[in-house]
Amino acid sequence: MKNEIKVFCPATIANISCGFDVLGVALDNVGDEMVVKKTSKKGITITKIEGQNLPLQTHKNVAGVAGLALLSASDYEGGFEIEIYKKIKAGSGIGSSAASSTGAVCAMNKLLGEPFSNLELVQFAMKGEELASGVQHADNVAPAIYGGFTLVRSYSPLDIIKINTPKKLYATVIHPQIEIKTSDSRKILKTTISLADGIKQWGNVGGLIAGLYTEDYDLISRSLEDHIIEPIRSILIPAFDNVKSASLNAGALGCGISGSGPSIYALSKGKETAEKVAQAMQNIYNKVGIPYDIHVSTVNTEGIKTIS
Amino acid sequence: MKNEIKVFCPATIANISCGFDVLGVALDNVGDEMVVKKTSKKGITITKIEGQNLPLQTHKNVAGVAGLALLSASDYEGGFEIEIYKKIKAGSGIGSSAASSTGAVCAMNKLLGEPFSNLELVQFAMKGEELASGVQHADNVAPAIYGGFTLVRSYSPLDIIKINTPKKLYATVIHPQIEIKTSDSRKILKTTISLADGIKQWGNVGGLIAGLYTEDYDLISRSLEDHIIEPIRSILIPAFDNVKSASLNAGALGCGISGSGPSIYALSKGKETAEKVAQAMQNIYNKVGIPYDIHVSTVNTEGIKTIS
Missing domain, CATH: 3.30.230.10 (Ribosomal Protein S5; domain 2)
Known part of the structure; x- marks a missing residue:
């Protein structure tokens, strides 16, 4: 040994x-x-x-x-x-x-x-x-x-x-160089949610899992929604809405907060799209003047x- | 035509x-x-x-x-x-x-x-x-x-x-002959839930969908939990807890309220178990003296x- x-x-x-x-x-x-x-x-x-x-x-x-x-x-x-x-x-x-x-x-x-x-x-x-x-x-x-x-x-x-991991799935992650402590980003969450939002969330979790098993990229895309956490936490992340809409416009299946942030992730079908998404994300932070790290990766x- | x-x-x-x-x-x-x-x-x-x-x-x-x-x-x-x-x-x-x-x-x-x-x-x-x-x-x-x-x-x-529907899945449904209107059983629900219960629920939805695709009956069984609706609605259904525990003891993968009740459903692996579950459910309502309909069925x- x-x-x-x-x-x-x-x-x-x-x-x-x-x-x-x-x-x-x-x-x-x-x-x-x-x-x-x-x-x-x-x-x-x-x-x-x-x-x-x-x-x-x-x-x-x-x-x-x-x-x-x-x-x-x-x-x-x-x-x-x-x-x-x-x-x-x-x-x-x-x-x-x-x-x-x-x-x-x-x-x-x-x-x-x-x-x-x-x-x-x-x-x-x-x-x-x-x-x-x-x-x-x-x-x-x-x-x-x-x-x-x-x-x-x-x-x-x-x-x-x-x-299951669909074969063509790529992740793009941009990390704006600001610090948010996990403990802080937990504190701003509410301890209750509406039942209506809960229903949306478990519908999407079900859809995402189904999309991952059936390798249905459209379904994965439709399921990458967060009605509960993202609306609250995204206010801690500079230019989140712009980065998200630029990613989706560049062809990402979905885009959201990675963990408790501040990194923003997107999933894409194929490397080419994932790299376009990376460029679109960078363009936003270049404009705003926030330094960042950017990563494009297959799923491990x-x-x-x-x-x- | x-x-x-x-x-x-x-x-x-x-x-x-x-x-x-x-x-x-x-x-x-x-x-x-x-x-x-x-x-x-x-x-x-x-x-x-x-x-x-x-x-x-x-x-x-x-x-x-x-x-x-x-x-x-x-x-x-x-x-x-x-x-x-x-x-x-x-x-x-x-x-x-x-x-x-x-x-x-x-x-x-x-x-x-x-x-x-x-x-x-x-x-x-x-x-x-x-x-x-x-x-x-x-x-x-x-x-x-x-x-x-x-x-x-x-x-x-x-x-x-x-x-996907796993091949060996059977349903057992018992309908105690009492009426609960769907509109009434909606009224007693709360409009907010705790985030902690929400997390449990979408974990289970994810697990159930994964179990259905992979035909993993144990995972299906573990995922058939309801921390939000069942604790509230089950009080409208006579002997619910007894029917549920008798079903699980008889080998059901899971048991809960069908729709807004009063019917109680169970899922089982194989017809034999589904029929044992039916017998266990009937025994409870026979004892309590509530008339019922009982059904055992494959998935359509x-x-x-x-x-x-």
């Missing part, structure tokens, strides 16, 4: 418009890398973080906390050293904390001979999410671990379903990948 | 626990029959209703109202005579009004050479539903017309998706069927 492993930890888009707190999808071309080593020393030691200023202390780092959750459920008596090469910016809304939490637990699981199921790995990684946002949400960690589109059918008991159907 | 047609008009289960106002399924072994004839006389004439005491006046009968909606959208200059042989009891919660509305418009459409799409037929039939309940709901008329499981993804614009994947 290997003593050291290097993994790719994908960025993820949570919510996907209609699926607040339940849907997510993993990306191929955006993500961190981590190197995890087995050591005789007990516990988790984070030896290096490159690319971002994040705490090295195990209890303050999401990878450390998620790793400790795995360790405490394991009969392994040694420990792990972790190096983190961050490329996903914290607070970007594309699962930066989830990438680190899931990368840590998946790498450790592989080094231990895979004693834990994907569902258990999600539960460990959710401890990292709790540290990052105050809430044990699973909509980023589930797609990072399972790959593709995932549905968190239920949180109690935790029940995660991997959904595999989840955390072993690099070496 | 035929001048007369006899059709089978299936009973339907709306909501299917998690899918309030959006999901429905058509049945094979429970339904009305209608005979519809082309006449040179304009308008709709209901010449006969057997099996139930319902108004013959066109404007007061759901089949009449739905038929008039079709007629007014058509360039056909004659009319139709309708005979209705009711077997589904009004107010039973298994789509009695929908069976009559959809039977009328589907039969007329066939006699006219099918000028209208299924979606248009649903819109005509919804006028009948409005007469019956005050609301143009589509969750019974959609499965009666499309067959199988249907999702009303959106009401505005109307968007209906036919969902065809919708309205031409008998002759």
Whole structure:
């Protein structure tokens, strides 16, 4: 068995418009890398973080906390050293904390001979999410671990379903360089919704899942609506309405807030359209004068990948 | 082209626990029959209703109202005579009004050479539903017309998706002989719900749709939960909790209120289990002393069927 492993930890888009707190999808071309080593020393030691200023202390780092959750459920008596090469910016809304939490637990699981199921790995990684946002949400960690589109059918008991990924689906993500904390963007949400909006939302979730299985891009497009969260959260994101309408005009199937923002995602059929959408998004932020990162990616159907 | 047609008009289960106002399924072994004839006389004439005491006046009968909606959208200059042989009891919660509305418009459409799409037929039939309940709901008329499981993804614009039906799925329906008006059972619902319950509901809708496509009976079972409507409406149905727990103990995948009640439905894998569930349901109402009708049925994947 290997003593050291290097993994790719994908960025993820949570919510996907209609699926607040339940849907997510993993990306191929955006993500961190981590190197995890087995050591005789007990516990988790984070030896290096490159690319971002994040705490090295195990209890303050999401990878450390998620790793400790795995360790405490394991009969392994040694420990792990972790190096983190961050490329996903914290607070970007594309699962930066989830990438680190899931990368840590998946790498450790592989080094231990895979004693834990994907569902258990999600539960460990959710401890990292709790540290990052105050809430044990699973909509980023589930797609990072399972790959593709995932549905968190239920949180109690935790029940995660991997959904089919249509072949031609591409994601475009633009990250305007402003920070919104997940905890802040949760606070502005209302705790009640109208039954009428709820009906629209579960109609769209049903439509999106049906569209993903039948690879019906028109149905996917019609289902990418959010009547509940987007109207509230989008006010925190500069020029959201312009970016969205420019994306749809450029041919995107749908466009909305990635996770709790500020990143905005769009799904498109085919790479060419996804790139046109990227150009349309950039044009808006160039005009407004807000710096951004932009990504075009296929869907990562595999989840955390072993690099070496 | 035929001048007369006899059709089978299936009973339907709306909501299917998690899918309030959006999901429905058509049945094979429970339904009305209608005979519809082309006449040179304009308008709709209901010449006969057997099996139930319902108004013959066109404007007061759901089949009449739905038929008039079709007629007014058509360039056909004659009319139709309708005979209705009711077997589904009004107010039973298994789509009695929908069976009559959809039977009328589907039969007329066939006699006219099918000028209208299924979606248009649903819109005509919804006028009948409005007469019956005050609301143009589509969750019974959609499965009666499309067959199988249907999702009303959106009401505005109307968007209906036919969902895959797993081969071994059976429905059991028990109708306790008490009347609940659809309009009354709507009144007791709250107009707001908690966001937390909404998340559970759209997680379950997503899970149910995924389970129907992948024919994953366990997932279907886990998804047949209703955290929003059932806790409120079930108080109108005598011994609901006992019937539900007896059904689940007998092996049902799930059990809930059919439409707005008072009928209770269960889904099972295989006929044998569906019949055990029927026996378990009957035992409860036999003990309580409430008369009932009981049905065990395969899913009708065809919708309205031409008998002759």
